[in-house]
Amino acid sequence: LDIVPLHPDMGHLSPDVAKRVSWVHANFLEGLPFQNEEFDFVHIKRIARGVPENEWDDLFEASS
Secondary structure: OEOOOOOOOHHHOOHHHHOOOOOOEOOHHHOOOOOOOOOOOOOOOOOOOOOOHHHHHHHHHHHO
């Protein structure tokens, strides 16, 4: 999930791995485009400069 519509080159991955990856373009401040309980693990990093502090609790709640 990324707000920027830039995706890394998947050419260096094996075709078996590449077919299991998809990119979702969205702004999580407007809500996550996934059903509840869809993921077992969520990794969030480097949000300090892109997410206002008053939105952090909502983001973490939505992703947990």
